Amino acid sequence: MIPSSWITLAGPGGAGKSSVGALIAERLGIAFTDLDRRFADRAGDISEYINRSGYAAYARENVETLSSMLCEDGEPRVVALSSGFMTYPTDIHRGYARLRRAIDESPTTFVLVPSLDRDTCVSETVRRQLARPFTRSAAREAEVILERFPIYCGLRARKIETVGPLGAIVDELLGYLGGAT
DSSP states (O other), X not given: OOOTTEEEEEOOTTSSHHHHHHHHXXXXXXXXXXXXXXXXXXXXXXXXXXXXXXXXXXHHHHHHHHHHHHTSOOOOEEEXXXXXXXXXXXXXXXXXXXXXXXXXXXXXXXXXXXXXXXXHHHHHHHXXXXXXXXXXXXXXXXXHHHHHHHHHHHSSSEEEXXXXXXXXXXXXXXXXXXXXX
């Protein structure tokens, strides 16, 4: 279901999925796709969409966005998932549970988190998110990551901590890919 030529990055907002993903794609000479950008191209501004249609509708459309990508050319690519993608309720979309399982079981899926220490992850995620244009309050950001942290850590995919130099993080991930791509 997930092409073996894809490298998929999951994790909280601000974990570095887009930055790391773009660099990996550049080093490997393959395409990079940010699911949030693809969603916006398809359905408009994410915040406006959620405000207008609700989070559940956003999640369903986000699953549809990734599903449509799977029907495309199948070329090698790095895909940065939306921060909540792996945390949706399993019944949010008819194909979600199967898609989520395939992503999690792929040897080329990585979960990026600022730290595997919960408190460090929360504080770093909040710090990073507050510097972005689309942001919730610090308290709400902390609440979201506290809720999602056990889900990210519970995924089977390899975890990569993203506190540190970007180049070192990319090198670590590429090292793991040595025999997987």
